[in-house]
Amino acid sequence: MGDQLTIDRLRYSLRHHGALKTLSRAILGLAHWIEGAVFDYRLGTDTNTIVTLDRLKGIVSKNRRYGVRYQPSHPRAIRRLISKIAVRYQEYAFIDFGSEKGRAILVAAEYPFQKIIGVDFSPELQAIAAANIGRACPHRNIELVLSDAADYVLPDVPAVLFFFNPFHHAVMEDVLQSIKASLERAPRDLWAIYYNPMLRYLFDEKPFLKLLVQQEHFALYRNRASL
Numbered sequence: 001m002g003d004q005l006t007i008d009r010l011r012y013s014l015r016h017h018g019a020l021k022t023l024s025r026a027i028l029g030l031a032h033w034i035e036g037a038v039f040d041y042r043l044g045t046d047t048n049t050i051v052t053l054d055r056l057k058g059i060v061s062k063n064r065r066y067g068v069r070y071q072p073s074h075p076r077a078i079r080r081l082i083s084k085i086a087v088r089y090q091e092y093a094f095i096d097f098g099s100e101k102g103r104a105i106l107v108a109a110e111y112p113f114q115k116i117i118g119v120d121f122s123p124e125l126q127a128i129a130a131a132n133i134g135r136a137c138p139h140r141n142i143e144l145v146l147s148d149a150a151d152y153v154l155p156d157v158p159a160v161l162f163f164f165n166p167f168h169h170a171v172m173e174d175v176l177q178s179i180k181a182s183l184e185r186a187p188r189d190l191w192a193i194y195y196n197p198m199l200r201y202l203f204d205e206k207p208f209l210k211l212l213v214q215q216e217h218f219a220l221y222r223n224r225a226s227l
């Protein structure tokens, strides 16, 4: 944790948010780190370290510069979000856009989703995700897709889509257009969990999506035709 990135973030926060807010953020960050460490310890996995995209080799996508660095989501928060979706999980796929080391996939595997899919453009992160899945839940129906999310075509099944602030505007817009095209081709039930929703306005302005729940750290949508 004590690398240059952490020091830079600390400096930035002190300058822009002051000492008190920086301290409360640091305590929250530590609590999340401990939660992630316990999660990894229990499963024997490796999901808890932050990696910047410029340190990763093998990403060939033109959208590399629009990606957000690898930062794992928080297991308890993911569980809370999934439990807001009252459907028969057995009939739904769970698709993590920007699946990195597989933290959200491993949490989704606690639920009986028909299939779990992780899409990421980093071969290094996907290799770690594959090893994590092999250790924690080798018998679940999990597919890792090495692809730019903007090029990924959804399977024609009901699904819960998961986004943990994975990329910037240009890619997110392409992904949303691809979801719209997929719904036109194969009308079905789709939910979208947007966790740390930095680009919420892009979701809000799409007529095919209805905002169901919004809180500071997430927004939950469902495709309007299913309501």
Ligand SMILES: C[S@@+](CC[C@H](N)C(=O)[O-])C[C@H]1O[C@@H](n2cnc3c(N)ncnc32)[C@H](O)[C@@H]1O
Binding pocket: 061, 063, 064, 066, 067, 068, 069, 070, 071, 072, 073, 074, 096, 097, 098, 099, 100, 101, 102, 103, 104, 105, 119, 120, 121, 122, 125, 147, 148, 149, 150, 163, 164, 165, 166, 167, 171
């Ligand atoms: C914030 S992390 C996602 C965290 C993860 N979903 C979780 O729940 O713990 C962002 C991930 O998105 C991936 N990513 C960024 N841009 C991408 C793109 N255009 N296509 C596919 N993956 C992308 C990065 O490689 C990184 O693994």
